[in-house]
Amino acid sequence: MSATVVPLPPNSSSETIDFLRRMASMVSGRNGETLLRAASLIESLTQRAMSAERLYHEEQIESTRNAELREAAELASDAMVGQIEALQSQLAEITATAAAERAAFDAERGRLIGLMQSAESHIGKLTTELDGLRASVDSFNATAVSVPIEVLRLARTQFDVLSAGFARKGDVVSQAMSEIGGFAIDQALTAKKTDSA
Numbered sequence: 001m002s003a004t005v006v007p008l009p010p011n012s013s014s015e016t017i018d019f020l021r022r023m024a025s026m027v028s029g030r031n032g033e034t035l036l037r038a039a040s041l042i043e044s045l046t047q048r049a050m051s052a053e054r055l056y057h058e059e060q061i062e063s064t065r066n067a068e069l070r071e072a073a074e075l076a077s078d079a080m081v082g083q084i085e086a087l088q089s090q091l092a093e094i095t096a097t098a099a100a101e102r103a104a105f106d107a108e109r110g111r112l113i114g115l116m117q118s119a120e121s122h123i124g125k126l127t128t129e130l131d132g133l134r135a136s137v138d139s140f141n142a143t144a145v146s147v148p149i150e151v152l153r154l155a156r157t158q159f160d161v162l163s164a165g166f167a168r169k170g171d172v173v174s175q176a177m178s179e180i181g182g183f184a185i186d187q188a189l190t191a192k193k194t195d196s197a
Contacts, residue, residue, distance in 0.1 A: 013046040073165050076158045083155075087147070105133055149192065156185040 017039045024035035112130055159182035166175035 017043050073161050152185050
């Protein structure tokens with residue numbers, strides 16, 4: 001249940017406090033002390049009310065900011081899921097193409113070996129063609145899947161944000177999944193550094 005904050009009317013408490021203090025200066029004894037205590041109590045309560053109102057506004061701003069951050073994290077998560085699905089689809093296509101090309105290569109190699117056995121004069125030509133095909137396959141395999149390092153680093157950051165968000169919510173399973181995703185990206189980045197060294 002949310003509380004409605006009503007701002008204090010300007011100067012109403014200060015006018016009351018001033019009035020009570022003036023009255024206290026005109027009244028002696030216990031009544032004067034009571035008026036002074038009442039003025040001090042009103043002043044203290046006014047300060048507390050203003051502090052509470054300020055704190056409420058700060059909490060409201062923080063709540064709005066947290067909601068915006070959560071929404072941004074959810075959008076980033078959805079985008080990452082879409083990217084992962086697209087990459088998995090591309091990987092499946094590349095794997096299928098590579099398998100088909102590998103099968104075609106193996107068939108061609110068998111045919112070339114048969115031709116080399118039957119015709120000694122064609123050995124030089126067939127060897128050159130075979131080397132060309134091997135270079136083509138090696139070149140294809142070396143560039144089959146590539147992801148820019150900045151994309152991996154961005155994904156790693158998103159997993160950190162998601163993990164922290166799930167930790168705050170107490171969602172241990174989602175937090176663990178986010179941490180596993182981050183760990184997998186760390187391994188890919190570490191392997192890239194090792195390959196570059």
